[in-house]
Amino acid sequence: xAEITQSPRHKITETGRQVTLACHQTWxxxxxxxxxxxxxxxxxxxxxSYGVQDTNKGEVSDGYSVSRSNTEDLPLTLxxxxxxxxxxxxxxxxxxxxxYEQYFGPGTRLTVT
Amino acid sequence: xxxxxxSPEALRLQxxxxxxxxxxxxxSxxxxxxxxxxxxxxxxxFLFTLYSAGEEKEKERLKATLTKKESxxxxxxxxxxxxATYLCAVASGTYKYIFGTGxxxxxxx
Numbered sequence: 001x002a003e004i005t006q007s008p009r010h011k012i013t014e015t016g017r018q019v020t021l022a023c024h025q026t027w028x029x030x031x032x033x034x035x036x037x038x039x040x041x042x043x044x045x046x047x048x049s050y051g052v053q054d055t056n057k058g059e060v061s062d063g064y065s066v067s068r069s070n071t072e073d074l075p076l077t078l079x080x081x082x083x084x085x086x087x088x089x090x091x092x093x094x095x096x097x098x099x100y101e102q103y104f105g106p107g108t109r110l111t112v113t
Numbered sequence: 114x115x116x117x118x119x120s121p122e123a124l125r126l127q128x129x130x131x132x133x134x135x136x137x138x139x140x141s142x143x144x145x146x147x148x149x150x151x152x153x154x155x156x157x158x159f160l161f162t163l164y165s166a167g168e169e170k171e172k173e174r175l176k177a178t179l180t181k182k183e184s185x186x187x188x189x190x191x192x193x194x195x196x197a198t199y200l201c202a203v204a205s206g207t208y209k210y211i212f213g214t215g216x217x218x219x220x221x222x
Contacts, residue, residue: 090156099164
């Protein structure tokens with residue numbers, strides 16, 4: 001069965017360190033997304049990609065970057081982790097060519113101390 | 114500004130007590146409205162997509178409906194296993210997905 005996986009599931013890091021969260025999907029979807037989920041804010045879009053070599057900023061992109069070198073993976077990098085980036089991060093993918101449902105990974109809980 | 118508002122924030126029901134969750138939206142060019150279920154510690158799980166006013170979708174005890182300004186998720190005779198957070202999202206004209214903050218549903222046995 002197709003799926004979307006994230007690693008690590010839990011991460012504790014220190015302020016100022018660079019952190020990369022992995023996302024891998026086997027749906028063969030062109031569209032991939034990164035969200036963060038915080039109490040009172042719901043899911044907020046960080047970055048998204050519509051295909052290989054394509055990346056776009058979402059509403060809360062400051063301090064984050066992504067790269068898309070193949071269809072399956074969209075790693076999210078925190079350049080210099082800050083306490084404000086403590087959150088739960090979800091990766092999602094969807095089919096392209098229209099407004100389709102997104103399929104989400106299990107999430108990564110990141111704590112920045 | 115595109116916006117999605119869900120109400121109520123939390124809802125407690127007795128098993129078998131039917132109710133509805135609301136999702137109101139203001140977006141420039143609705144491309145689709147989505148309902149998801151999220152269990153604690155897990156990612157959102159897709160339930161329904163609605164594309165145009167008047168459309169309805171059903172799955173087991175859940176039924177989703179759409180008007181030009183809002184969507185309802187009707188839960189008929191809920192069971193404790195229906196307890197979860199229900200999220201609503203809209204896809205706007207630019208194919209951005211905007212999520213509401215969800216309704217936390219608790220069904221008591």
